[in-house]
Amino acid sequence: MADTVRGIWQSIVQTKRLYLNPHEQFGRANICRAALVSYVGxxxxxxxxxxxKVICFNAEIARAERKAAKSIAAPVHH
Structure with missing residues (x-):
């Protein structure tokens, strides 16, 4: 069991070193970081x-309701 966990941990550490350590291959680490930051952004x-969009949509509904309330409340003179 311990050997299995150690093997999995070693593969994780090797992958991290491969993509996130700039001294191993600077371009690959930069590309990986840029991609991660881009996706998060x-x-x-x-x-x-x-x-x-939700806020704007709610404001639009509120404007329409106020307009409808004004049209109902204002008497029409002929």
Whole structure:
């Protein structure tokens, strides 16, 4: 069991060293970091934009309700 865990741990450490240590191959580490940061940034941008759309949609509904309430409350003179 311990040998299996040690083998899995060694593969994880080797993968980390392969992609995240800049002294081994600088370009590969930079590309990996840039990709990770890009994906995380896109995720947060998507979430922020989705939240903005909900806020704008709610504001649009509120404007329409206020407009409808004004039209009902205002008497029409002929």
């Amino acid at each position: 896109m995720y947060f941008l998507f979430k922020w934009n989705q939240n903005r």
